[in-house]
Amino acid sequence: MIRTTELKKHYRVHRRPPGLAAAIKSVFHRKYEVVPAVDGVSFAIERGERVGFLGPNGAGKTTTLKVLSGLLHPTSGGVEVDGFEPRRRQADFLKRITLVMGQKQQLIWDLPPSETFALNRAVFDVPDAVFRETMDELDRLLDLGPISSKPARQLSLGERMKCELAAALLHRPTTLFLDEPTIGLDVSMQVAIREFIRAYNERFSATVLLTSHYMEDVAALCPRVIVIDKGTLIYDGDVPSLVKRLHPDKRVSFTRTGPIAVDQLERLGAVVSHDGMRVVLQVPGDRVHDAVVHMLGALPITDLSIEDPPLETVMRELFRASHQSRKSS
Amino acid sequence: MTVAARTLASIRATPTLLRVGLAEAIAYRAEFVVWMLTSTMPLVMLGLWTSVAAEGEGAFAQFTADDFIAYYLVTLMVRNLTGNWVLWQINDEIRRGLLSMRLLRPVHPFVTYAASHFASVPLRCVVVLPFALILALSAARAQLTGDPALIALFAAAVLGSWILTFLTLVTLGCLCFFIEKSMALFEVYMGVFAIFSGYLIPLPLLPGWVRDAADWTPFRYMLAFPVETLLGWYDRGDVLGLLGRQWLFVGVMLAIALGLWRAGVRRFEAYGA
Numbered sequence: 389m390i391r392t393t394e395l396k397k398h399y400r401v402h403r404r405p406p407g408l409a410a411a412i413k414s415v416f417h418r419k420y421e422v423v424p425a426v427d428g429v430s431f432a433i434e435r436g437e438r439v440g441f442l443g444p445n446g447a448g449k450t451t452t453l454k455v456l457s458g459l460l461h462p463t464s465g466g467v468e469v470d471g472f473e474p475r476r477r478q479a480d481f482l483k484r485i486t487l488v489m490g491q492k493q494q495l496i497w498d499l500p501p502s503e504t505f506a507l508n509r510a511v512f513d514v515p516d517a518v519f520r521e522t523m524d525e526l527d528r529l530l531d532l533g534p535i536s537s538k539p540a541r542q543l544s545l546g547e548r549m550k551c552e553l554a555a556a557l558l559h560r561p562t563t564l565f566l567d568e569p570t571i572g573l574d575v576s577m578q579v580a581i582r583e584f585i586r587a588y589n590e591r592f593s594a595t596v597l598l599t600s601h602y603m604e605d606v607a608a609l610c611p612r613v614i615v616i617d618k619g620t621l622i623y624d625g626d627v628p629s630l631v632k633r634l635h636p637d638k639r640v641s642f643t644r645t646g647p648i649a650v651d652q653l654e655r656l657g658a659v660v661s662h663d664g665m666r667v668v669l670q671v672p673g674d675r676v677h678d679a680v681v682h683m684l685g686a687l688p689i690t691d692l693s694i695e696d697p698p699l700e701t702v703m704r705e706l707f708r709a710s711h712q713s714r715k716s717s
Numbered sequence: 718m719t720v721a722a723r724t725l726a727s728i729r730a731t732p733t734l735l736r737v738g739l740a741e742a743i744a745y746r747a748e749f750v751v752w753m754l755t756s757t758m759p760l761v762m763l764g765l766w767t768s769v770a771a772e773g774e775g776a777f778a779q780f781t782a783d784d785f786i787a788y789y790l791v792t793l794m795v796r797n798l799t800g801n802w803v804l805w806q807i808n809d810e811i812r813r814g815l816l817s818m819r820l821l822r823p824v825h826p827f828v829t830y831a832a833s834h835f836a837s838v839p840l841r842c843v844v845v846l847p848f849a850l851i852l853a854l855s856a857a858r859a860q861l862t863g864d865p866a867l868i869a870l871f872a873a874a875v876l877g878s879w880i881l882t883f884l885t886l887v888t889l890g891c892l893c894f895f896i897e898k899s900m901a902l903f904e905v906y907m908g909v910f911a912i913f914s915g916y917l918i919p920l921p922l923l924p925g926w927v928r929d930a931a932d933w934t935p936f937r938y939m940l941a942f943p944v945e946t947l948l949g950w951y952d953r954g955d956v957l958g959l960l961g962r963q964w965l966f967v968g969v970m971l972a973i974a975l976g977l978w979r980a981g982v983r984r985f986e987a988y989g990a
Contacts, residue, residue, distance in 0.1 A: 454817070457821065458820075458821075459817050459820060459821070459986065460986050461983070461986040475986070477820065477821075479722075479723050479726070479823035480823075482821055482822065482823040483823055485821075486821075487817075487821055489817075492814060492815065492817065492818065493818075494818040496737070496741060498741065498744040498745065499737070499740055499741060499744055503737050503740055506733055506736075506737060507733060507734065507737045508822075509733070510729070510730035510732075510733030510734060511730050511734070511822045511823065511824045511829070512822070512823060513726045513729060513730065513823075539744075
């Protein structure tokens with residue numbers, strides 16, 4: 389279980405204008421300002437949940453993950469992970485968690501990943517039998533066989549991330565903090581990593597808190613999302629409710645099998661795209677039923693589908709609303 | 718997990734840490750040899766002082782050419798066996814944020830740093846072997862002690878010297894938490910070390926007050942003490958006394974390094990990891 393109560397993390401940052409004069413002046417007199425990276429965030433996550441942690445760049449996501457994993461001390465507020473206070477970084481706590489940062493690596497650069505696995509087995513004091521069993525399982529899920537004996541520097545980004553995940557999980561942590569684990573990966577590798585995270589979560593009832601800029605990751609993996617912006621929490625709940633709240637419209641798409649006048653389409657909803665024979669309309673939620681009945685009965689169409697708007701669109705809407713409310717207050 | 722349980726876990730992890738550390742040292746073997754070649758100042762000093770001894774009718778201040786050859790070859794070997802680059806590693810990890818990964822492991826970072834650097838000692842032995850052979854084949858070998866007890870004490874002094882050097886460089890590395898980049902301090906450290914450790918000039922050739930001061934600095938115990946022990950300059954009793962003083966410095970330096978590390982990590986946790 390993860391719980392934060394009014395969590396705040398403020399940094400003291402040195403600021404100076406550009407130029408040589410400012411550089412020389414800063415040697416003698418430095419100006420500092422306090423930046424509230426996380427500013428009063430409260431949430432609770434139950435064991436086994438998969439939660440997407442979203443926000444624009446600089447929202448405070450990575451800072452929060454670092455506080456939860458014990459790397460940063462909170463400025464104020466309460467933090468509890470699996471009954472531990474992370475800032476104390478007790479050995480038993482460290483054995484229960486893992487932090488994977490897509491942009492930082494723990495693999496030993498010039499050695500094969502198998503050496504990092506052996507090192508982690510030793511420092512996390514994983515019994516041999518458990519280590520072998522876990523490695524077999526990770527190998528099956530991530531297909532590590534051909535890559536774990538090549539030096540880390542010769543691996544592709546995707547292969548490296550697979551090995552990073554394996555290194556981070558071989559002590560079988562029950563709480564996973566994943567910060568952009570799919571950054572820079574191609575689509576098929578993103579899908580593979582996503583499937584692996586889901587399988588690990590189901591197999592070990594592990595709690596997963598995931599940040600990602602790829603909304604597909606979050607949509608595919610996380611039934612719940614926590615959204616922060618400028619260090620404050622702006623949404624905590626399930627994805628469908630968020631979509632419904634911000635975007636009650638649905639996207640109705642179909643393939644045209646004959647000519648349809650534009651004004652006919654516009655009477656049914658806003659035309660999002662009209663690309664050749666494929667048409668996408670945005671229809672208010674309360675009018676979807678009638679619109680679809682009309683389309684199927686009166687228009688030359690086939691292959692009709694109804695979807696929520698993409699999560700990216702919903703998130704953009706949410707951040708815009710958050711910025712406007714901050715401006716007006 | 719109690720402190721005892723954590724210590725036991727660290728001890729259990731040590732063989733693997735050493736094995737992986739050696740694999741790393743072998744992977745970086747070319748860079749490793751280049752690094753070690755930067756510690757060849759004793760060879761320059763050897764050339765210089767043997768010339769001085771030759772011009773002084775075979776000796777300078779009671780040091781013969783063979784004395785200088787034995788002194789500087791043993792100095793070169795001890796210096797290379799006890800050196801490490803943990804200062805650079807700590808600076809790099811702090812500045813690039815890689816320290817986070819180390820802090821998330823349930824073993825104290827001093828243990829993992831020490832194991833990875835100690836693991837390179839076998840490779841260091843291979844590099845110093847030619848110098849040991851040159852010494853063994855030259856007439857200067859007569860300057861070495863033949864007392865097995867002193868040779869055993871020399872081995873203990875080299876181990877103490879390794880630990881003392883490691884902890885001193887860790888201490889300098891920890892200053893990076895506070896001054897953002899502490900590598901420049903190494904130059905200052907090397908200047909003081911070169912004088913007080915006997916790296917440049919044997920301590921008996923320095924003015925009396927410098928020799929007295931060297932007794933109360935850790936530098937003497939990082940290099941001159943094991944070198945002088947193998948050269949048989951002291952009897953067993955003296956060496957035991959000096960060994961005690963060396964390990965006292967190890968204890969003091971460990972306390973300073975741990976204190977700075979704790980304060981530094983607190984700062985790291987406050988300002989950004």
